[in-house]
Amino acid sequence: MGKETKNLLLEVSAGIAVFTAAAMAAAFFIYPKGSVFAGLLLGMVLALVMFLSMALVLENSMETEDPKTVQKWTMISTVVRYLLLIATMVIIISRFSGHINPVAVVIGVLGLKAGAFLQPVIHKIAGIWKKEA
Numbered sequence: 001m002g003k004e005t006k007n008l009l010l011e012v013s014a015g016i017a018v019f020t021a022a023a024m025a026a027a028f029f030i031y032p033k034g035s036v037f038a039g040l041l042l043g044m045v046l047a048l049v050m051f052l053s054m055a056l057v058l059e060n061s062m063e064t065e066d067p068k069t070v071q072k073w074t075m076i077s078t079v080v081r082y083l084l085l086i087a088t089m090v091i092i093i094s095r096f097s098g099h100i101n102p103v104a105v106v107i108g109v110l111g112l113k114a115g116a117f118l119q120p121v122i123h124k125i126a127g128i129w130k131k132e133a
Contacts, residue, residue: 043108
């Protein structure tokens with residue numbers, strides 16, 4: 001991976017972490033239960049793993065020259081990623097719903113979207129820190 005790609009990975013990951021921290025702060029005042037915090041943390045981990053998976057698929061796709069192979073690999077990896085997410089949710093709901101709040105897991109996974117939206121802001125902030133250093 002190139003330096004720009006690694007920076008992008010760090011910036012989006014930071015956005016996911018910022019979103020999770022904000023969600024935990026809100027949960028502290030709205031519904032302060034341990035299962036909610038566990039769900040948000042698990043959702044953050046799932047979002048980070050999904051994002052890393054997407055980045056690796058994109059990196060491999062850029063190196064492959066056959067468009068049909070790229071399309072096939074992308075579709076397969078997307079389906080596998082979402083099937084694993086669904087399987088994780090089913091396991092949480094059926095076995096661990098007393099310890100991990102499934103709604104909080106979904107909110108944590110939505111941190112993937114928030115991380116993508118926060119990336120430009122984090123990029124600007126990181127640029128300001130680099131100029132000062």
